[in-house]
Amino acid sequence: MxxxxxxxxxxxxxxxxATKKQILYFQDAETMDQAAIQETFEPIIEPNDILHISISSIDNEVVKPFERVTGLENNVGNSNPGLQGYLVDAEGMIRFPVLGDVSVAGKTRGEVQTILKEKLSEYIKDVVVDVRIMNFKITVLGQVNNPGVYAVKDERITLPEAIGLAGDFTLDGNRNEVVIIRENDGKRIVGRVDFTQTDFFNSRFYFLKQNDVVYVEPSLKGVKKxxxxxxxxxxxxxxxxxxxxxxxxxx
The missing domain is CATH 1.10.12 (Lyase 2-enoyl-coa Hydratase; Chain  A, domain 2)
Incomplete structure (x- = not known):
């Protein structure tokens, strides 16, 4: 007995x-040897984004009419009162002092900087424009060690970086089924990524966009537990x- x-x-x-195949990441990593790296990612500005726009010149006096402090910076966790927040409205516009409505949705930061510089050059000869997305954040939920909402200051974060930021998978996290929920052009897109393989490095979900939600499902073992x-x-x-x-x- x-x-x-x-x-x-x-x-x-x-x-x-759990089996080794369920735990190991990037099991086909050798296929990535000498693969080209995508370096050109830039986030696209969308309605409801909040932009920090600063302009400067050798002569600070000519800049003053174009400065505006909205107080929105306090709503996005930034304590620097010098930052100016411009809310992108539902039509994709911002209201800029003197210039009026400026269309920014669907454009990159660099493109908006160029547009504003061209418009402001009529008034300021040596103008310098800097544009940042103040509310670039992602949410990581599920079977990670530190779930939460994370602000991304440099506006560029990859899916592996997001998982690392959240403290990596728990032992019960399903590495074969990581869900990314994204809003794009008024529609909700859902993608699924297998972290045991490397093909997602070339997918549209490798670089995360502002307000993406990453959800790590529990493994079968986790569900049973x-x-x-x-x-x-x-x-x-x-x-x-x-x-x-x-x-x-x-x-």
Missing amino acids: KKVVLLILSLASLMSC SGFLPDIPALLSLVTVVLSTVIILTR
């Missing part, structure tokens, strides 16, 4: 362990093996 008990315990422990899903096939297999062993040992 002791042999039967030991056999049951051994089988149960094997069933509770929660008590919501008993592993019926495994239990039946275990019972079958045990009964067969008892029959053999009692003959």
Whole structure:
């Protein structure tokens, strides 16, 4: 009988362990050797973004009519009162002092800087324009060690960096099924990424956009640990093996 008990315990422990293929990241990493790296990513400005726009010149007096402090910076966690927040409205416009409405949605920061510089050059000869997205943030949820909302200051973050920022997967995180939820042109897009493979390095979800939500699903092991899903096939297999062993040992 002791042999039967030991056999049951051994089988149960094997069933509770994750396999190497379920845990290891980038299992086909050798396929990436010498692969070209995408360096041209720039976020696209969208409605409801808040832009920090600063302009400067050798003569500060000529700049003053174009400066505006909106107080929006306090709503996005920035304590620097010198930053100017411009909200992109539903039509993709910002209201800029003197210039009036300026269309910015669907453009990169560099493109908006060029547009504003051209318009301001009519008034300021040596104008310098800098544009930043103040509300660039991502949300990481699910089976990571530190879920939460993370502000991204340099406006450039990859999916692996986001997982690292959130403290990596928990042991119960499903590396084969990482979900990215993204809003694009008024539509919600859902993508799924397998972290055990490297093909997502070339996908549209490798670089995250502002307000992306990353959700790490629990693995089957994690679901079973929660008590919501008993592993019926495994239990039946275990019972079958045990009964067969008892029959053999009692003959």
